[in-house]
Amino acid sequence: MKTHKNEKGSVRRLPTLRRRLIVYLAIPAAIILAVIWLTETFFLGALHRSVKTGEMRKAAGEIVAADAGELDRKAESLGTKYNLCVSVYDMRRGGEVIANWHSTVNPFCFIHGFVSDSLAFDMYEKTGPEGDYVRTVKIRGDLGDREGRETADGGESILTAKSSGGRLVVLNAHLSPLSTTVTTLRIMTAIISAVLVAGVALIAYFLPKRVSEPLGKMRDEAGKLAVGNYDVSFERGNSKETAELADALNIAAHELSETDRMRRDLIANVSHDLRTPLTLISGYADVMRDIPGEMNSENMDIIVDETNMLTHLVNDMLDASKLTEGAVKIERAPFSLTEALAETVSRYSKLKGAEGFDITLDADRDATVAADRTRILQILYNLLNNAVNYTGDDKKVFVRQTVTGSVCRVEITDTGDGIPEEDLPFIWDRYFKSREFHKRTKEGTGLGLSIVKNLLMLHGAPFGVISEKGKGSTFWFELPLAESEETL
Numbered sequence: 001m002k003t004h005k006n007e008k009g010s011v012r013r014l015p016t017l018r019r020r021l022i023v024y025l026a027i028p029a030a031i032i033l034a035v036i037w038l039t040e041t042f043f044l045g046a047l048h049r050s051v052k053t054g055e056m057r058k059a060a061g062e063i064v065a066a067d068a069g070e071l072d073r074k075a076e077s078l079g080t081k082y083n084l085c086v087s088v089y090d091m092r093r094g095g096e097v098i099a100n101w102h103s104t105v106n107p108f109c110f111i112h113g114f115v116s117d118s119l120a121f122d123m124y125e126k127t128g129p130e131g132d133y134v135r136t137v138k139i140r141g142d143l144g145d146r147e148g149r150e151t152a153d154g155g156e157s158i159l160t161a162k163s164s165g166g167r168l169v170v171l172n173a174h175l176s177p178l179s180t181t182v183t184t185l186r187i188m189t190a191i192i193s194a195v196l197v198a199g200v201a202l203i204a205y206f207l208p209k210r211v212s213e214p215l216g217k218m219r220d221e222a223g224k225l226a227v228g229n230y231d232v233s234f235e236r237g238n239s240k241e242t243a244e245l246a247d248a249l250n251i252a253a254h255e256l257s258e259t260d261r262m263r264r265d266l267i268a269n270v271s272h273d274l275r276t277p278l279t280l281i282s283g284y285a286d287v288m289r290d291i292p293g294e295m296n297s298e299n300m301d302i303i304v305d306e307t308n309m310l311t312h313l314v315n316d317m318l319d320a321s322k323l324t325e326g327a328v329k330i331e332r333a334p335f336s337l338t339e340a341l342a343e344t345v346s347r348y349s350k351l352k353g354a355e356g357f358d359i360t361l362d363a364d365r366d367a368t369v370a371a372d373r374t375r376i377l378q379i380l381y382n383l384l385n386n387a388v389n390y391t392g393d394d395k396k397v398f399v400r401q402t403v404t405g406s407v408c409r410v411e412i413t414d415t416g417d418g419i420p421e422e423d424l425p426f427i428w429d430r431y432f433k434s435r436e437f438h439k440r441t442k443e444g445t446g447l448g449l450s451i452v453k454n455l456l457m458l459h460g461a462p463f464g465v466i467s468e469k470g471k472g473s474t475f476w477f478e479l480p481l482a483e484s485e486e487t488l
Contacts, residue, residue: 022204029196033189040185045178052158053134055082056171060132060162063088063099064169071099079103085111085172087120092166095120106174108139108157123161124168132162139174214242218249230257262429277306328375330458334482335373337408338366338401344380345399348388356395357388363401367408369479375455376479380410382448383475387414392472406481413474419467427465428453452477 039047059078063086066074075086079101088099097120102112111119126133137157156175161168214237221232234250236243281303287294345361352359369376387397392415400411419427428449456463456477467473 021207022200025200025203029200033193033196036185036189036192040182040189044182044185048178049136049156049158049175052082052173052175053160056084056158056160056173057132057134057162059084059086060160060169060171064162064164064167068098075099075101083173085109087111087170089120089124089168089170090166091120091124091163091168095124095168098167103173106172108155108174109172110137110157110159111170111172119170120168123170124163127161127163127168129166130164132160134161135159210238214238214246218242218246222249225253225256228260230254230260274310277310280306328455328458330372330375332370332372334368334370336366337369337371337376337410337479338363340373340377341380341399341401341410344377344384348381348384352388357391357397358395359384359388359397359399361399361401365403367401367403368482369408370482371459371461371479375459379452379455379477380412382452383412386448386475387412387473390414390416390473392416403481407478408481409476409478411474411476413472415472418469418471419465419473420469424465424467 059082063071063074063078071088075088078084079086080103083103083105084101085103085106086099086101087097090096090098100112102109123133135158137159139155139157155177158173158175160171160173163169214235218234221234224232230253232253234246234253236246284299284303288299341361341363345359349357349359384397384399391397394415396415398411398413400413402409402411452475453463459479461477461479463475463477465473465475
């Protein structure tokens, strides 16, 4: 039996699958046997009496409705079929007997042995001109039968009468004691019980093995997964449930493998990107401390630039974490997207102008959108930074804004090598960077485009990339114009 710790930390013993199956199978089997036993012990007599009474009512109805020419045949056939004594009286002619049938299997025939000639009038008085009457009589064993034989238990005798159209039908049936029948049923119940117990035992022995075997293999594979071995395969087993579980676990293993790969890539990327600026900062600081005359603005600028690089890397990781956790909220408000573009391009041009980068903005008109200005600026910065990192040797980046109908579209184009077709589906993923680039200006955490994607998705804004190998890339997104501007 397995153990399991609950929320309070105490150990709770868990039953095995075989034990659970035995319990689940034994409960319905026990209920079935209990119902059979109760039925044969307490309800068999009443059920037998009810069935016989129903047969007699049906026979009485058919006989009382029969034609005069068929009356004898009907009384004989139904009396034989249901073991009944039958007498039919014509009450319009003083209770004359017009049909008769005696069942030889009835040892206590009230109609033909124990009841006086006034039976017809007694029954007719109880049924009325149109009605019926049923009476059950308990027979004492010391009365014996018509021929004087004594019986230990006389059983019961049912007397049924039905009148209609001046005709009276009186039926009598004997219900023999059911002790022999009950004994037989109890023997059958014992046999059924033995078969059920054996069946439950066999099922409990073989079924858990078929069910638990694939589960056991899944447990072993899951154990490998828990220690970081993602090269696992979960077998689908022989049932729909185990197959679905195996498929889900295989997908989870694949996703964990991908996550682990991206984690390792992230650690490698972050380690590289943090090591370089930290090495430069440490090196220049040592030089400025130890060598006279090196305490100058040029060295200080390098330290500041590398510190800014570290800040950028840390901020990217924090933003990506917040977006993953859903902690970033969008606060929409109307603002001029054209002014935001001009401001971002101007600042970035000043930052990169000294390095020879040429960033131009082409806006067809002033456009006001309803969006989160801070987040849109973050999107523009990441896209511009991506374009500057990957543009061609001419160091040109083009920013274009166009308004069509009620939609404002922004495109940021570089003149670099473009994105390989096989990489296009993955460029928006976290940590992804094309392995074709090795320059430091093209290094980073691989979070920039992922941040852009998540922020645009929060805005509900369409976005995408157009790229061809050797012809640069164009990243674009669209925002709806503010309502006030749409009406112009």
